[in-house]
């Protein structure tokens with residue numbers, strides 16, 4: 001393991017906790033969308049999101065085109081692309 005100061009370790013733990021909260025929220029949202037039958041439909045253009053994309057990125061709420069457009073608009077966003 002890299003040599004980390006106590007402060008760096010604390011910051012990393014905070015970052016991981018934040019990731020967990022965000023991820024669990026995204027998963028809850030995806031499950032709710034599944035229950036309401038809106039899962040797998042792009043929230044921007046309403047096309048069906050490719051199944052392969054959903055398998056690799058089950059919390060995706062946008063099709064790849066909209067996700068890429070959004071990433072270019074909001075540079076530095078934390079949304080993983082595929």
Ligand SMILES: [Zn+2]
Nearest residue numbers: 042045063066
């Ligand atoms: Zn779209």
